[in-house]
Amino acid sequence: MPYRYRVAAVYLLGFFLDLINMFISNVAWPEMGRELHAPVSELAWISHGYLCGLTLVIPCSAWLTQWLGAKRLFMLSLALFTLGTLASGLAPGLNALVAARILQGVGGGLLIPVGQALTWQLFAVHERAKLSSAIMLVALLAPAFSPTLGGLLVESFGWRWIFLSSLPLALLTLALAGLWLKSAEKQAARQPLDVKGLMLGSAGLFAILLGVTQAGNPAAHASAFMWLVGGTFILWQFIRRNGRQPAPLFSLPLLADPLLRYAMFVYQCIPGVFMGTSLVSIVYLQTQLGLSATQTGMLMLPWAMASFVAISFTGKMFNRLGPRPLITAGGLFQAAGILLLTQINSGEQASWLVAAYALMGPGREPFQQHGAEHRFYLYSLGGRCRKPARCGTLIAN
Secondary structure, eight states: OOHHHHHHHHHHHHHHHHHHHHHTTGGGHHHHHHHHTOOHHHHHHHHHHHHHHHHHHGGGHHHHHHHHOHHHHHHHHHHHHHHHHHHHHHOSSHHHHHHHHHHHHHHHHHHHHHHHHHHHTTSOGGGHHHHHHHHHHHHHHHHHHHHHHHHHHHHHHOTTHHHHTTHHHHHHHHHHHHHHOOOOOOOSOOOOOOHHHHHHHHHHHHHHHHHHHHTTSGGGHHHHHHHHHHHHHHHHHHHHHHHHOSSOSSOGGGGGSHHHHHHHHHHHHHHHHHHHHHHHHHHHHHHTSOOOHHHHHHTHHHHHHHHHHHHHHHHHHHHHHOHHHHHHHHHHHHHHHHHHHHTOOOTTOHHHHHHHHHHHHHHHHHHHHHHHTTHHHHGGGGGGGGHHHHHHHHHHO
């Protein structure tokens, strides 16, 4: 097998691991809540922990790559991810589980940007369309089948196995990375890491996340308001500092381009709406309508089928129609699916549930396709273009 295909295989395996661990745990929330004696507001930190780890480590990916080299960093991230996965499966309580998920997220957050940097440079421009198709296929299969697999594991072996089941694939990916990836030459000049800026941005994001979480509690509205105001102020200070740095964490002047700014806004909304709706519906379907974890997970299958159809059409229509009609149609599909989901009040309405998820499938993919068209431009930003998407998912959760 040519070297570039081996690198691509390792990257796609890491990408798949990252995605399944964002989706597979969702169907286990009700079971986790019963065993850990935790309400939904606290269970949300299981996802928050993973996404916080992802979000906070991504800005460091370029600096860490210069410091350690791409191969070492990729293997280190896989090792941290594997350790976090094992700790999640063995966690004795909710606090330990959240801590393990943060560690897992730190490892997973580096898999995509580092793997992407390793892979894309090996493919010529005219060959990247096939690579993009493979990436889109993984991005489609992971959220489609991981909830179904998660539901089967929860009902058969318990919620801990939704984490432990990832260990063999993580170890295989780690072994292949060690065997197949070549060590790149170290770069002589290293850009300094803005540690203070990273701490400011992390603190601001955490404060806003805590405020949004507390806003759902009527007794904590005052505290939530203070956290939100404080977090916004800290993020403003981060933006001001970031603009004065010779090697900033984020290249904010690039957002002066209206097309790029709009693409980033759309890219932020994609995971927020999808993940937020998915989490709320999973808890509602299991706790209120009495569906099993497996039945809930299987609802992602019609979503995946509809998404596949949408990908086939949008890929051909984008160059002819442009992004606007596709985004408009996608928003209408997504809204129709969510509206239909709000009208379901019985677990016996299986056909309506399938229709709702099928509508949400094509509703998401035109947005995803629009964002993908700008990836070559965003590639110069490294992994940092992914942080807005993680922030959108965090707030939605």
